[in-house]
Amino acid sequence: MEGPGAGAALGVEETGAMNHFPEPKFEFIKGGIQARLLDDWVYQIGNSRPIIIPEGFETDFASVPRPLWPIASPMGILRYGSLPHDFGYQHGYLLTPDFGDYQPGARAEAIMNGHKYAFGGNIPICIGESRKYFDQVLRDVTISATDATCRAWGAYCLVRIGGGISWAKYRKVGPIAFNKNSLGLPGY
Numbered sequence: 001m002e003g004p005g006a007g008a009a010l011g012v013e014e015t016g017a018m019n020h021f022p023e024p025k026f027e028f029i030k031g032g033i034q035a036r037l038l039d040d041w042v043y044q045i046g047n048s049r050p051i052i053i054p055e056g057f058e059t060d061f062a063s064v065p066r067p068l069w070p071i072a073s074p075m076g077i078l079r080y081g082s083l084p085h086d087f088g089y090q091h092g093y094l095l096t097p098d099f100g101d102y103q104p105g106a107r108a109e110a111i112m113n114g115h116k117y118a119f120g121g122n123i124p125i126c127i128g129e130s131r132k133y134f135d136q137v138l139r140d141v142t143i144s145a146t147d148a149t150c151r152a153w154g155a156y157c158l159v160r161i162g163g164g165i166s167w168a169k170y171r172k173v174g175p176i177a178f179n180k181n182s183l184g185l186p187g188y
Helices: 079-091 105-112 131-146 149-162 164-173
Strands: 026-029 034-037 041-043 051-053 094-097 122-125
Touching: 041 079, 051 079, 051 094, 079 094, 079 131, 079 149, 079 164, 105 122, 131 149
Parallel strands: none
Antiparallel strands: 026 034, 041 051, 094 122
């Protein structure tokens, strides 16, 4: 595998542990340019904590211009990495299931304050990470799920060039920057 390890953005040492990437179940909305998750989507890289993207989350998957869809479909191999990437951009954190073994810390407690039931038994993690971090999540999850190293690095380079406007708007306005907040969760 080229480049850093597949779990690099999540700080994962890959030691032969299995990766888990179920197929996300979704329905198309808004004329087919966006999709809504029909079930929670949970993935895991190696021995890292599982990451959950909750049912109802709305995404455009990879923001690929329509003329390029025949060669780079937004719902193609980039869909796995796009889910946590888009969630991270919108909310400023990722979620992990609360198994009772994780101390969330002051940042997570501050976000959850007044919204605990909206999180549905999940805990925010990776709070306050940079745009680059979430772009690396797109790359690393795509590589781990599909072994499509060249496409993952291509998507990473493009989002590094073009993702700044969306990132800045989400940081300024919150999860409602471009659409309604599909989950009602607070942003960071």
